[in-house]
Amino acid sequence: MRVNPLRIILSQRLRELAVEERAWPGRDDGFASLLFEGKEFAHFHNWSEIDIRLGKDAIGREGLVHPADSKVHPGRSKNSPWYEMRILSAADVDEVVRLVKIAILGISGRK
Numbered sequence: 001m002r003v004n005p006l007r008i009i010l011s012q013r014l015r016e017l018a019v020e021e022r023a024w025p026g027r028d029d030g031f032a033s034l035l036f037e038g039k040e041f042a043h044f045h046n047w048s049e050i051d052i053r054l055g056k057d058a059i060g061r062e063g064l065v066h067p068a069d070s071k072v073h074p075g076r077s078k079n080s081p082w083y084e085m086r087i088l089s090a091a092d093v094d095e096v097v098r099l100v101k102i103a104i105l106g107i108s109g110r111k
Helices: 003-015 056-061 088-109
Strands: 019-023 032-036 039-046 049-053 082-086
Touching: 003 019, 003 088, 032 088, 039 088, 049 088, 056 088, 082 088
Parallel strands: none
Antiparallel strands: 019 032, 032 039, 039 049, 049 082
């Protein structure tokens, strides 16, 4: 098990947004679900990668491109509502927080 210190910082920042992180029982690879208001909207694949359900429109509006070298979802459709991102720098942590805010705004707005 190799914990990424940036993941710890990211998890703390997400808690400040009322995001709940649930590690999966029996797994020690960093996989965890992220929930807002009881709804899963993202998950960590491991200690250094997150998959966020932003929606096709938000992905297009933000100009995001699915990573071509994905190991978890190599065949992901360009039309997928999910966006996968690696957490390798402090700037990545900031970007994930920004994208999570977009995702949870979509959840809050659906009430």
